[in-house]
Amino acid sequence: METPNEQDGAPVTVAAPEFALAMTIDSGQVFHWRRSDGEFAGVVGETLIRVEQREDGTLLVPRGREEMVAHYFALDHPLPEIYASFPSDPAMNEALTHCRGLRVIRQPLWECLATFITSALKQVAHIAQISHRLRGRFGRPVGRVGEVEYHAYPTVERMAALDEVTLRACGLGFRAKSLLATARLLAEGKRDLESIRALDDPAALAELCRFPGVGAKVANCVLLFGYERLRAFPIDVWIERVLREMYFQRKPKATTAKLQRFSEKYFGVYGGYAQQYLFHHARKIKARKAGGADKG
DNA sequence: TTCCAGGCCCATG
DNA sequence: CATGGGCATGGA
Numbered sequence: 001m002e003t004p005n006e007q008d009g010a011p012v013t014v015a016a017p018e019f020a021l022a023m024t025i026d027s028g029q030v031f032h033w034r035r036s037d038g039e040f041a042g043v044v045g046e047t048l049i050r051v052e053q054r055e056d057g058t059l060l061v062p063r064g065r066e067e068m069v070a071h072y073f074a075l076d077h078p079l080p081e082i083y084a085s086f087p088s089d090p091a092m093n094e095a096l097t098h099c100r101g102l103r104v105i106r107q108p109l110w111e112c113l114a115t116f117i118t119s120a121l122k123q124v125a126h127i128a129q130i131s132h133r134l135r136g137r138f139g140r141p142v143g144r145v146g147e148v149e150y151h152a153y154p155t156v157e158r159m160a161a162l163d164e165v166t167l168r169a170c171g172l173g174f175r176a177k178s179l180l181a182t183a184r185l186l187a188e189g190k191r192d193l194e195s196i197r198a199l200d201d202p203a204a205l206a207e208l209c210r211f212p213g214v215g216a217k218v219a220n221c222v223l224l225f226g227y228e229r230l231r232a233f234p235i236d237v238w239i240e241r242v243l244r245e246m247y248f249q250r251k252p253k254a255t256t257a258k259l260q261r262f263s264e265k266y267f268g269v270y271g272g273y274a275q276q277y278l279f280h281h282a283r284k285i286k287a288r289k290a291g292g293a294d295k296g
Numbered sequence: 297t298t299c300c301a302g303g304c305c306c307a308t309g
Numbered sequence: 310c311a312t313g314g315g316c317a318t319g320g321a
Contacts, residue, residue, distance in 0.1 A: 119302055121318090122317095123300075172318080174316045216303090257311090298321105300320095305314105309312080
């Protein structure tokens with residue numbers, strides 16, 4: 001039996017054209033990667049992965065993990081085709097200019113559903129904080145990098161066996177109840193995430209919305225980041241602002257449902273990618289303005 | 297101190 | 310069907 005750890009062989013080089021590792025990890029899809037020097041360390045499923053992107057764009061990954069990393073970061077997504085499908089307007093063009101190489105990650109289903117339930121009305125930094133607490137306290141340890149121990153996301157069974165008070169102690173607030181209830185539905189076999197793969201987008205969305213703590217936004221995130229439905233268009237407060245400023249200036253009373261319908265048609269078959277680019281760019285612009293005086 | 301965050305849910309018009 | 314308010318937490 002193999003026991004992969006931080007010493008499992010010299011890293012090997014993997015070609016990764018059109019891929020921006022740091023930006024992808026920092027784009028609010030996943031919340032558990034840590035950066036040290038030029039390297040990132042995180043857990044893919046149950047495997048500790050250290051990955052570095054060099055100046056020439058190639059990746060350094062642990063030997064034997066090339067496929068796992070390529071699959072996780074979706075290096076096979078056809079970015080040229082995706083970019084060609086984007087509408088050409090000032091907002092989209094600007095986002096594309098600044099976000100080239102950003103990819104929509106393929107996440108494990110339970111981990112994705114759970115983290116986005118905890119994301120409700122939380123800032124990205126807070127989601128990361130909560131995620132690390134949950135992993136550290138209830139997830140299986142999978143190795144260490146220096147002094148830092150890494151953990152897998154808690155299993156459905158482990159989460160279902162906890163109680164609301166324990167979860168609230170991780171900083172979950174009112175989300176604890178939903179997360180626990182969802183874990184129990186899955187642990188008891190009353191629902192199944194794998195079977196949702198067979199459903200079409202609308203049916204899958206409706207099924208996901210049956211979980212406590214899951215509405216249209218979280219469900220669309222899970223469709224996009226977990227089920228690889230690249231058309232799914234999550235509308236959070238950032239995207240809603242962008243849509244209203246850039247596309248609905250003249251219609252201030254348009255409802256969210258209206259924005260949703262417009263977006264799904266306007267941004268097309270890779271709407272999820274368009275959304276992710278608009279989202280990330282909007283956040284970066286704000287951060288740049290807020291921290292404009294700091295040394296860079 | 298106040299504001300805001302990758303929302304959801306339920307009670308009212 | 311649309312709208313309003315409550316819900317926990319913590320960093321800026």
